[in-house]
Amino acid sequence: MSLIVHKYGGTSVGTPEKIKNVARRVKKVKDQGDQVVVVVSAMGHTTDELIDLMNQVTDSPDPREYDMLVSTGEQVSAALLAMALQASGCPAISLTGGQAGVVTEDIYKKARIKEIKLDRIKEELKENKVVVITGFQGEDSKGDIITIGRGGSDTSAVAIAAALKADVCDIYTDVDGVYTTDPRIVPEARKLKYISYEEMLELASLGAQVLHPRSVECASIYNMIIHLRHSQKEVDGTFIMSPAQILKEVGKMEKQEAVRGIALDENIAKIGLLRVPDRPGIAARIFGALAKEKINVDMIIQSIHSSGQFADMAFTVDKPELKKALEVAEKIAAELKAEGVVHDRDVAKVSLVGIGMVSQPGTASKMFETLAEAKINIQLISTSEIKISCVVKAADGKKAVQLLHKAFNLDKIIQ
Amino acid sequence: MSLIVHKYGGTSVGTPEKIKNVARRVKKVKDQGDQVVVVVSAMGHTTDELIDLMNQVTDSPDPREYDMLVSTGEQVSAALLAMALQASGCPAISLTGGQAGVVTEDIYKKARIKEIKLDRIKEELKENKVVVITGFQGEDSKGDIITIGRGGSDTSAVAIAAALKADVCDIYTDVDGVYTTDPRIVPEARKLKYISYEEMLELASLGAQVLHPRSVECASIYNMIIHLRHSQKEVDGTFIMSPAQILKEVGKMEKQEAVRGIALDENIAKIGLLRVPDRPGIAARIFGALAKEKINVDMIIQSIHSSGQFADMAFTVDKPELKKALEVAEKIAAELKAEGVVHDRDVAKVSLVGIGMVSQPGTASKMFETLAEAKINIQLISTSEIKISCVVKAADGKKAVQLLHKAFNLDKIIQ
Secondary structure (H helix, E strand, O other), X not given: OOEEEEEEOOOXXXXXXXXXXXXXXXXXXXXXXXXXXXXXXXXXXXXXXXXXXHHHHOOOOOHHHHXXXXXXXXXXXXXXXXXXXXXXXXXXXXXXXXXXXXXXXOOOOOOOEEEEOOHHHHHHHHOOOEEEEEOOEEEOOOOOEEEOOXXXXXXXXXXXXXXXXXXXXXXXXXXXXXXXXXXXXXXXXXXXXXXXXXXXXXXXXXXXXXXXXXXXXXXXXXXXXXXXXXXXXXXXXXXXXOHHHHHHHHOOOXXXXXXXEEEEEOOEEEEEEEEEEOOOOHXXXXXXXXXXXXXXXXXXXXXXXXXXOEEEEEEEEEHHHHHHHHHHHHHHHHHHOOOEEEEEOOEEEEEEEOXXXXXOOHHHHHHHHHHHHOOXXXXXXXXXXXXXXXXXXXXXXXXXXXXXXXXXXXXXXXX | OOEEEEEEOOOOOOOHHHHHHHHHHHHHHHHOOOEEEEEXXXXXXXXXXXXXXXXXXXXXXXXXXXXXXXXXXXXXXXXXXXXXXXXXXXXXXXEXXXXXXXXXXXXXXXXXXXXXXXXXHHHHXXXXXXXXXXXXXXXXXXXXXXXXXXXXXXXXHHHHHHHOOXXXXXXXXXXXXXXXXXXXXXXXXXXXXXXXHHHHHHHHHOOOOOOOHHHHHHHHHHOOOEEXXXXXXXXXXXXXXXXXXXXXXXXXXXXXXXXXXXXXXXXXXXXXXXEEEOOOOHHHHHHHHHHHOOOOXXXXXXXXXXXXXXXXXXXXXXXXXXXXXXXXXXXXXHHHOOOEEEEEOOEEEEEEEOHHHHHOOHHHHHHHHHHHHOOOOOOEEEEEOOEEXXXXXXXXXXXXXXXXXXXXXXXXXXX
C-alpha cells in the first residue's frame, strides 16, 4: 500500500464537471488500495474574483484580511471535491490548512510552512478516507488563517507529502510534463521522463512556468519525488527527483546528456552602468539599492575596463521592473560618478541546463560556436555549474533555442 | 462607553458599495466612543450560488462538507467589511466563528451554540478594533466548522451580544421595524416602538418574516435587547425586549393595548379526519405518524361528535407539505377506520397577538363579532394566552386583517 499525494490546480477543478473528473481519478487510485491525500487550489478564477471584490472596497488591503478573504477559494473547492468523492462512493473529508495541521510563520500573505502536525490527517487516513486539503494556506500560532504566497498550492502539496513520507507527490497540471524546451518554439522538443531537482529549479527560474521553484526546493530538501503530469491524461509525465533516485530508476547513467533542457526568457531587460570607479563596495552599493526597492536582479556581469580603474556593470531585470530599476541605477550612477547608464529592452536570455555539464567542459564552447555560426551576437554570458546563459537580441532568441536544441541532440533524448 | 453588537444581513452587504455603506455606519458609532462588534451574513445570493455548485457535484451532500462549503460566504463578507472599515480609517479585524470562540454542538448544519469563549473578541476590542464576526457558524470540539441552521446569523449576533453583555444588539434589515400588521395589506399599519419577546415570537412564527424565532428566543433567555432597524435609514426601528424593560422605557403601562399585532399566514392548508373513533391514544397515533415524517403540524382541533363515540380531527400544515401529510392521514384514517379525510388548500390563518389579551377577556369575542359582521366564516379557532388564531377562507384573509386592524385601533397605536 502506497501513500500518494495528489495536487490539482485551479484549471483542473474549474467547474463542477471537472471536479467530478478529479474525483474519478482519485477514486481509481484509492480503489487500487493506496492511501490518497489531495491538495487543491481554488476553482478557476475564484481568487481573481475575490481580489476584484477586494479592490472595489479598498486600495490598501490589510494582509491579514487578504488572507482571510482569498483562503475561502480553496475551502470551496476542497469541500466540493470531498462531496464529489463521497458521491462516487469514496469516503472523503476536506480539511482547511489549519485543520490539517499546517503551521506557518506569523506572516500574512507570504509565510513559509514551519511544520505539519499530522495527527488529524493520519486519523482520517486511518478511517479509510481520502483527505482533501486546501492548498496555499495554513494557520499561525494565533489560529489566524495565513496564505503562503506564490506557488503556494504546489508547495503545500510537496510539504504535506514530505511530512507524511508519501511515496510520491503527483502534481496535476495542464501540460504533459517537463520538455527539453518549449514545444511551441521547437516542435521536436521531447518530454523528459526524469529531471533532477537542480535542473528543474534552474528551468523553473529561467521561465519554464510548469512548477514554482519554491515547491521544487522543498522537494529537494526532503527528497520527495514529484510526478508532474497532465490532469486529463493517463500517461506518465515527468518525475522530478534527485540524481541518485534517477540513477536507481534508469539503471545506469554512465553517459547522461550534458544538456537536458533549454530555456528562453523573453521577459528581461538589460541595464548597464558604464565606467564605474572600480573600488571595493561598489557592487554592494548598486545591488543593495536595487534590493531595497525589491527589484529582482538576475544576471550580473562586471567587466574590468582596460584602464584598470573602472569597471562596467551589467545586469538584467524583469521587463516590468525596468523603469523602477533605471531610476535607481541613474541615482546610483550619479553618486558614483559613473559615465552613464544604458539599457536595452530588446533582449532575451537563452539558457542550457544540465547537471552533466560540470563534467563536460566542451558544452560552453559548443554553445558559443553554434550561436556564432548563425551570426547571433552574444551580449552577456553567465555560467553556473549546471547552467550557461547567454543574453542575445530578442529577435534571435527563438532561433538560438532551435539551433541549440538540435546541436545538443535534445530531439533524440530518451529519458 | 457602550458595547453594541450590529448584525447585517445578506442584502445589506450584497455589493462592495453596500459594504462600504455599512462600514460608514459602523464607523459613525465607533467614532461616538462606543465599542462595536459586527456580525455579518454572506453577500447577497452567495450561499445560494455555493449550494448551486454543490448540487452540480452531488445530490446527497455530506453535512460536514456542506458546512465547510457554505461557511465561506460569511468569511468573504467579514473580510471585506474589515477591509472597508480599515480603508475608512477605522481599526478592524475579521474573525471566523471559530476564531471568535463560538463553540457549537458537534452537529453539522443545525448545531446550537454551546458557549462563546470571549478571550479573542475582548483582546481585539481592547486594541480599539471593531470586531467583525462571521455569522451563522462556529466550531465544534474537533475544530470543524459548523453552521447553525436557519436564522443563524441573527442568532449568532444575539448570542454574541448576550455573552459580551452588550447594551443592545442592532439587527439591520431591509424593513423599518415590526409593524402592527403587514403594511402591504393595511396601509395604516403602524411601526411598533417596542414589542415583547413573547409577542415577537408569536408574530415571527405566524409568518412575520422579519426575525427568526430562534434569535428572539435566545434574546429572551438573556434579556438581550434587540433593536430591529433599517440598514439604510438613521431612524429607530423596533426594540424587542421584556415587558419589564418596556415598562421601564415607556414609564407607565397602566393600559397597554390588548392586541399589538395581527399576522396573516396564507401558506397553510387544512386537513380533517372525519368520524375518528374517540378512544385514548388516537391523537398520539395521528400526530406521531406525521411527526415521524417530519411534517410540522400547526393548529390542532379535536371536536367531539354528537354521538360521543366519534371525534373529528382537524389540523393545519404548511402548503408545501400538504401532499405528504395527506398520504400519512389517509393511511392512518384507514387503520383507524375513520370515515374519511378531507382537505382544503384555500384557507388562511388570521392571528391577533398581544400579551395584554390575557387580562382582557373580551378580545376573542370582539374578534369573532368583527368577522361575523363581515360574513367571514370561521373554520377553526385556536387560542393561547397571548394569541387568538382563526382559520378562514383564503379569499377572506386580507379583508379580515384589515377589519381587525381597525376594530382593535391598531392604526392609532403609539408605542
